[in-house]
Amino acid sequence: MDFQTQAVAARGAAVELATLTRAAKDTALHAMADALAASEGRLLQANAADVEAARAAGTPESIVDRLALTPARIDGMVQGLRDLAALPDPVGDVVRGWKLPNGVSVRQVRVPFGVVGIIYEARPNVTADAAGICLKSGNAALLRGSSSALNSNRVTVEALRAGLEAAGVTPDAVHLVEGGRDVTAELMRARGLVDVLIPRGGAGLIQAVVDGSTVPVIETGTGNCHVYVDADADVDQAITILLNAKTQRPSVCNAAETLLVHRDIADTFLPRALQALHGAGVTVHGDPATVAYSEAVVPAGPDEYDAEYLTLDLAAKVVDSLDEALDHIRAHTTGHSETIVTRSRRAADRFVAEVDAAAVLVNASSRFVDGGEFGFGAEIGISTQKLHARGPMGLPEMTSSKYVIEGDGQVRA
Incomplete structure (x- = not known):
């Protein structure tokens, strides 16, 4: 026919x-x-x-x-x-x-x-x-x-x-x-x-x-999804969320593709996080500040912060402030799912208010952005536009x- x-x-x-x-x-x-x-x-x-x-x-x-x-x-x-x-x-x-x-x-x-x-x-x-x-x-x-x-x-x-x-x-x-x-x-x-x-x-x-x-x-x-680890993050919680968001199923659009880490927590968080990511088979592509924490980190190319890898690869960058994290996300987001890990209500509220995406998560894995997980049943896809439908489409x-x-x-x- x-x-x-x-x-x-x-x-x-x-x-x-x-x-x-x-x-x-x-x-x-x-x-x-x-x-x-x-x-x-x-x-x-x-x-x-x-x-x-x-x-x-x-x-x-x-x-x-x-x-x-x-x-x-x-x-x-x-x-x-x-x-x-x-x-x-x-x-x-x-x-x-x-x-x-x-x-x-x-x-x-x-x-x-x-x-x-x-x-x-x-x-x-x-x-x-x-x-x-x-x-x-x-x-x-x-x-x-x-x-x-x-x-x-x-x-x-x-x-x-x-x-x-x-x-x-x-x-x-x-x-x-x-x-x-x-x-x-x-x-x-x-x-x-x-x-x-x-x-x-x-x-x-x-x-x-x-x-x-x-x-x-x-x-x-597409999903260039960020995980931002704030200065006030719980390190254990941040590592658990990051590993789930990146490795639970890396070939899907709600998997994490970029990690942003506040400089004030980097010394505590990054050595453990990089070891955990490496142990899970993830190749981290980092800025110079991230490279300094592990020989296993590959220097990030100029376009990698715009990448949707859909593989066990992750871009990473150390930022000086929440403002810098927000600026980075605005410059590189595809508007899918963006995550902050923090114990600061003020930081969480700013992140939710200022990030323009179909889904914004606080202390939770981006893998939850799914019609089934939301209780919608099967979904037709996740809309990143702003007219008619946005987010999981049930x-x-x-x-x-x-x-x-x-x-x-x-x-x-």
Whole structure:
């Protein structure tokens, strides 16, 4: 099926999905989960072919990790669909409502976008997550995964469509968009057929979609996430938070990429922190002040404070004050997640007030910035823009709204 045919079919499906009851959507989600679970063997086989091809092409292991599926990860995809069924349906929720003096009532209610296009790299688990979130929020999904995960995505979408059909819901609610760059460009220009585009991936992909799309884009940004260890930090707590933020899963956007340390605590904190990081396999790229604390520290290049490594690498810098830390973050942040470790309420309050990011954390790991961790269920991504949605995007963020006005014959004077 060519893209134009898929988009028209998705447009038709969106009309049906917008009026589905919660019970019908939840039944479909469980059927999709059942079909995906039944396809585990085929999916693992398809994914093994994708992983083998990626390694043969010299793909970095951080990307291979995103691409690879295991039985546990497939179980997570299946459970993610079931978890969505347990979440409240956002469609029809009243955002606000009031009555005018003339007796006319006004309500703002949540409605689906319609057709959502999602362009993403590797990570075949996104295929199931995105399809499920779109269905629960009443949207049809056009899924444009990367060629590196094509075999995995084909099996996944085949299973999801089979589940929809078994539940009596049109399988045109989910399409896998295949083809070359010309098809991606066609998707980005499909204004009138596609209501919203959401890119998920590296900075290059996101920028290409933002620059080339005539369809409205919700930008999910890259994560150059900072951890600032303040002069008043608890050293043990700071080391624990830093290690978790950097090493718990380094290939994701909410992993720490830059460490800033107040000079007044550097002598106490850095020797221990650098030893712990080195022991965890992290290569630290530091300024001269950081290099002085350990021979294992690699001098940082001029562009490394703007890097999203997505590997066991970390940029580090010693700063003279909270003001310098804030200035550094303003200059280099991607607006994703920024952390301060401190026992000073004043420093924490300033950091929260002055850092411009989708998430600001005080004495907690940036790995918490996740829809699942927030209790949203599966997320479509983490938005770093300021319009419509910012931060982890759960079900409510996958809706728009419309005003419903009800009267009894009133007319405007």
